[in-house]
Amino acid sequence: MSDQLALLKKRGLLVDNESAALDYLARIGYYRLSGYWYPLREIDKQASLLHKRPIRSDCFVPGSHFEKVVKLYVFDKKLRLMALDALERIEMALRVDVAHLLGERDPQAHQNPDCLHGNFAKKVRANGASKGKTDHQVWLEKYENMLHRARREPFIAHHKEKYNGQVPVWVAIEVWDFGLLSRLFDGMKHPDKNLIAKKYGLAEGKTLAQWLRSLNFIRNVSAHHSRLWNINVLELSPCPQGWPTMKNTRPFMYFVIMAHLLAVICPNSTWAQRLVDLLRVGVTSSSQLLTLEDFGAIKGWEQWLLQNQK
Incomplete structure (x- = not known):
């Protein structure tokens, strides 16, 4: 050292x-x-x-100064924790949304190709490592791995013992991670996706599916303690219509998306205000290193983070 x-x-x-x-x-x-x-x-x-x-x-x-570097690292750590806080709530809420809707179709809807979109459940991959399999089959393999890892959890062991290993979707959601959730949502039928998206003020489920893929990228960066504040986002969503132009390659737009979803999930949450406070302090303490432009923030950024708060 x-x-x-x-x-x-x-x-x-x-x-x-x-x-x-x-x-x-x-x-x-x-x-x-x-x-x-x-x-x-x-x-x-x-x-x-x-x-x-x-x-x-x-x-x-x-x-x-080395001390400035440390301050930026500490700011970024707090930013990652803010992201994980929001994404946990979003993940839990979307799990319930998906389980409730699919559970009405079939308790085993997550395993039933007829309950999902044909492109996801029946279209066979023509190349790659999973050639000859459907996206749903690939998803099921990952799901079974997660189910196996959770086999000692009381709620999984109970269904294995009492119901011949059949785990209904409202129980299965408890072993999904954000990536598995986002991929299954993307594979749902369009009317089902649209129905859930409407709850969050979106016209199409396609938009929410894109958001979830992007948020899963943000989650993975945050969970692996990687630098977040100026990262190039690789799983892109288009800037929503009616919003001012934001760089979809930078994190700010995805923090606005989190704030938008949390306004529905937790309308009384102070998350957006705490994020604004963190950004203000971060820019002040790390002014030589941190700029809101690098983060992707736009003019009037505070308004866009706080607009949905009551």
């Missing part, structure tokens, strides 16, 4: 408290922190001209 800290100092990073800096390097790790000091590295002008894009050198911008 001392060699790593010496290298950072040699490259121009100022360290006010060496003991604390060594502690952070030991607990968090050099390479994880490197994503947070990246914005402090100088632009290599010659390399940038050659490659026709900004290229960072190893040297830091004069006046860069």
